[in-house]
Amino acid sequence: MKVKKLVKFILIPIFRILRIFVRKSNIALFVSSDLYRYSGNTKYLYEYFTLHSTDDCYWITESDQVIKYLKLKDYNYISNQNPFKKLLIILKSRTIYSSGTSFYDPLGLISSDKNIIKICTMHGTGPKLTIERTRDLKKTIKLITDINSYDFVSLSTEYARQVVGVNQLVLPNSKIKILGTPKQDVLNNKEYTSKKYNEKNIVKQLYGDIYKNQKIIYYAPTFREYKSKLPIATLEHFNEKDFDNFLKKNNLLFIYSYHSMSNFNAALNDTNNIRFIDINENHLFDNIQLMTEIDLLIGDYSTLTTDFSILKKPQLFVMLDYKKIKDTKGFAEDLKKILPGRDVKTYKELCNLILESINNSQAYLNEFNKSIVELSEKYIEDYDTGSCKKFLNFHNSIEK
Numbered sequence: 402m403k404v405k406k407l408v409k410f411i412l413i414p415i416f417r418i419l420r421i422f423v424r425k426s427n428i429a430l431f432v433s434s435d436l437y438r439y440s441g442n443t444k445y446l447y448e449y450f451t452l453h454s455t456d457d458c459y460w461i462t463e464s465d466q467v468i469k470y471l472k473l474k475d476y477n478y479i480s481n482q483n484p485f486k487k488l489l490i491i492l493k494s495r496t497i498y499s500s501g502t503s504f505y506d507p508l509g510l511i512s513s514d515k516n517i518i519k520i521c522t523m524h525g526t527g528p529k530l531t532i533e534r535t536r537d538l539k540k541t542i543k544l545i546t547d548i549n550s551y552d553f554v555s556l557s558t559e560y561a562r563q564v565v566g567v568n569q570l571v572l573p574n575s576k577i578k579i580l581g582t583p584k585q586d587v588l589n590n591k592e593y594t595s596k597k598y599n600e601k602n603i604v605k606q607l608y609g610d611i612y613k614n615q616k617i618i619y620y621a622p623t624f625r626e627y628k629s630k631l632p633i634a635t636l637e638h639f640n641e642k643d644f645d646n647f648l649k650k651n652n653l654l655f656i657y658s659y660h661s662m663s664n665f666n667a668a669l670n671d672t673n674n675i676r677f678i679d680i681n682e683n684h685l686f687d688n689i690q691l692m693t694e695i696d697l698l699i700g701d702y703s704t705l706t707t708d709f710s711i712l713k714k715p716q717l718f719v720m721l722d723y724k725k726i727k728d729t730k731g732f733a734e735d736l737k738k739i740l741p742g743r744d745v746k747t748y749k750e751l752c753n754l755i756l757e758s759i760n761n762s763q764a765y766l767n768e769f770n771k772s773i774v775e776l777s778e779k780y781i782e783d784y785d786t787g788s789c790k791k792f793l794n795f796h797n798s799i800e801k
Contacts, residue, residue: 423489424493425493426457427456427495428493428494429454429456429457429458429494429495429497429498429796430461430479430496430498431443431458431459431461431497432461432504432505436462436505437463437467437684438467439464439467439470439684439687440686440687441522441524442500442522442524442525442582442583443499443583444584445789446498446583447460447498449583449586450792453789453793454796458476458477460476460477460479461487461505462478463480463481466683466684466685467684467685479491487507488508495516495518495800497517498520498521498522499519499520499521499522500523502548504521518552521554523555523556525703525704525707526561526565527703527704527780528732528780529732545571548572549570549572551576554577555577555792556577557581557582557782560779562577579782580792580795581787581792582782583788583789583792585708585781585788586788586789588708589711589787601694603690603694604656604694608676615652616653616697616759617653617656617697618653618696618699619657619691619698620633620655620698620699621698622719623659623700623703624662625664629665631659631665631668632701633657633719633751636719636745636746636747636748639748641669641670648674651756653755654674656678656695657676657677658678659680697714697715698714698717699716700716701719702720710773715758715759715762715765717742717743717745717755718744719751739776739779741776742765742769
C-alpha cells in the first residue's frame, strides 16, 4: 500500500506537467462502472460512436475477455497492458462517458483536467434511482458529490429530471440533459428483438442440446448491501428440488444472474433446467441481449423492469424485503404503485403465476397495460430519434 502511494506521489505531478505539452485530440473515452464488464449504456453508446462518430473512440478495460472481443471487432481500447499508451490517450482525450455514480479517474488525471468533459449515461432509468440516505452522513454526501462531479448527467424524461435528477441526485438543471437510455435503442428495434428471440444465441450457449424450444424465464434480483439468501429462495415453502421438477414438467428453462457486488450467501444449483450466469466470470454477458430471448422476467427493484417493459412481455416480482429496501434506500417514488406485474408472496403463487403469465401473455398485457404505459411515460423517452443518436448530436455540439 505504501509503495502504491509512493508511486502515485511521484507519477501524479509528472503526468500533470506532461499535460501541458500533450495536444488535445477528438478522442472520446467510454467505460462501464466496472473495468471488467462490457455491457450497459456505455457499451451501446461506444459501439454506436465507433460506427458513426468522427472522433477516435476508446473503451477502457482490464478484462482479457473484453480485449479479445474488441480486437476481433477491430475496436479501439486502452488498458494497463500498455500503461503509457493508456495514459497518453487519457491526456489527449476531450470527453469521457461513464455509467457509474463516479467516473474512472486514474491518478486524478480526469477529475483534475477541466478540458475533459465528463458525461454520465446512468446505468438505467426508473423509480429505483435514488441516493441512499445512510447513517453515515459522509457516505451520503460523497455519493451526491460524486454524481455532481460530472459536467452532464443524462436522464430519459422531463419527469425523471425533476423526480430523480433534482430531488434525488441534487443536480442543478444545467447539468441534466434529456438524452435517453442508449441500451434501450435495441429493445425498441422490433426487427432486431424478433431476430434475437428466434436465434436464442445466449440460451443455446447455456443449454446446448438441452434447449428444445422451451419457454425461457430470466430471474434478475438487484443489488443488496446486506447478506441474504437469494430472494426467490425465501418465498414461503420454496424448495429447490420441487422447483426444478416444476420447470421440467412444464417445459421451462430458468436462467438467473445478479449484481457482482451482491451479498447473497446461497445460490441455486445448476441443473438441466436451471443455469446461473456468474458475471464475475462472464465479462461479456449483457442482460439486455438476454432479455430479447426470454418469455418472462422475474425481478424486484432493478431498473431492468423499465427496460423489459418496452418488450411488452410478462413480468413477476419477488420483493419480500420491500419495506426494508424502502426504509434504508428508498425509491424516487413508490414502485408498487406502478408495478408492471404481480408481486409474488409464496412458492405456490410463483408457480401458478409463471404458468398464467407464459401461457396467456395477452391477459398479462390487458391487466398491466396501464402500469406499463405509466412507467414508459415517466421514465422512457420518445424513441423517434433514438438515444445513441441524441448523445452523438449532443457530443458534436459540445465539441464545437
